[in-house]
Amino acid sequence: MIALRTDGLARRYRGAWALRDCTLAMPAGRVIALVGPNGAGKTTLLRLAAGLLTPTEGSVTVFGDSPTANTPEVLARVGFLAQDHPLYRHFTVADLLRFGRSCNPRFDQGLAEQRLAALDIPVNQRAGALSGGQQAQVALALALAKRPDLLLLDEPLASLDPVARREFQGALMGAVADTGMTVLFSSHAVHELERVCDHLVVLRHGRVALAGDIDDLLAEHRLLVGPRVEADVAGTVVEATHGGRQTTLLVRDGGGPVLPGWQTHPVSLEDLVLAYLRRDLARADA
Numbered sequence: 001m002i003a004l005r006t007d008g009l010a011r012r013y014r015g016a017w018a019l020r021d022c023t024l025a026m027p028a029g030r031v032i033a034l035v036g037p038n039g040a041g042k043t044t045l046l047r048l049a050a051g052l053l054t055p056t057e058g059s060v061t062v063f064g065d066s067p068t069a070n071t072p073e074v075l076a077r078v079g080f081l082a083q084d085h086p087l088y089r090h091f092t093v094a095d096l097l098r099f100g101r102s103c104n105p106r107f108d109q110g111l112a113e114q115r116l117a118a119l120d121i122p123v124n125q126r127a128g129a130l131s132g133g134q135q136a137q138v139a140l141a142l143a144l145a146k147r148p149d150l151l152l153l154d155e156p157l158a159s160l161d162p163v164a165r166r167e168f169q170g171a172l173m174g175a176v177a178d179t180g181m182t183v184l185f186s187s188h189a190v191h192e193l194e195r196v197c198d199h200l201v202v203l204r205h206g207r208v209a210l211a212g213d214i215d216d217l218l219a220e221h222r223l224l225v226g227p228r229v230e231a232d233v234a235g236t237v238v239e240a241t242h243g244g245r246q247t248t249l250l251v252r253d254g255g256g257p258v259l260p261g262w263q264t265h266p267v268s269l270e271d272l273v274l275a276y277l278r279r280d281l282a283r284a285d286a
């Protein structure tokens, strides 16, 4: 089943395109990472999926429905946590939990209370008096407790300490395993993705640079290491890097030279993502 589908999706802000020609099918029940440099269009895609923006061109559907339909069913199915994890600052944490429960039919109060107790976050404290990281944790607990079918998180790990990041990644994977929820989250922490995600979308300059199941993407790519070659290497070479005496080629689908003396190595997810992020878009289009 497809949780989130986009077809030729594009969004322009005044004169400038933030997202263009975006066609994706994100499978349900997965943890999906959305990666790209600053200004790549990640927040724009998440806001379109949450129904907070309307497309300039193309379409987006969540479990087959338009996210802007605003029916109680669609609103209950989609959860969105913005990058600055906004909370009502004058509400206590307990007020926020009550508010969450009254607005969301599936709200799992026990889950939220359990998470907050484990993190030593006092429920009688006003949200505005909590540290930045604690506020992020409260917002994440509310988002998880909503029990949406699709949870959209904009850089959820950014303000968490390393231990909290690891714990939250575990909680996300647990929620997916327990409920079949689909999670799409944007992140700059490329080195952490392999542990958490099974599907990947890389955006660059508002376009999809790479998308697919991580196992498939890793199987389709490999590194070829051989003596330094000066000439441009064409074909399915994603990236060529040259050291003093050797050249390393990242190739897709078995492409690249098969020459004596060259060695083949698997590629890590971090190196794969970084190669696509560095890649010249004009060449990618060609």
Ligand SMILES: Nc1ncnc2c1ncn2[C@@H]1O[C@H](COP(=O)(O)OP(=O)(O)OP(=O)(O)O)[C@@H](O)[C@H]1O
Pocket: 013, 014, 017, 018, 036, 037, 038, 039, 040, 041, 042, 043, 044, 045
């Ligand atoms: N409300 C807006 N008005 C005008 N331009 C905008 C608006 N929101 C975003 N943009 C532009 O759209 C482009 C994509 O922005 P977006 O916030 O989607 O990127 P992002 O990948 O989430 O970036 P970051 O990693 O920095 O959060 C950027 O060039 C940005 O300047």
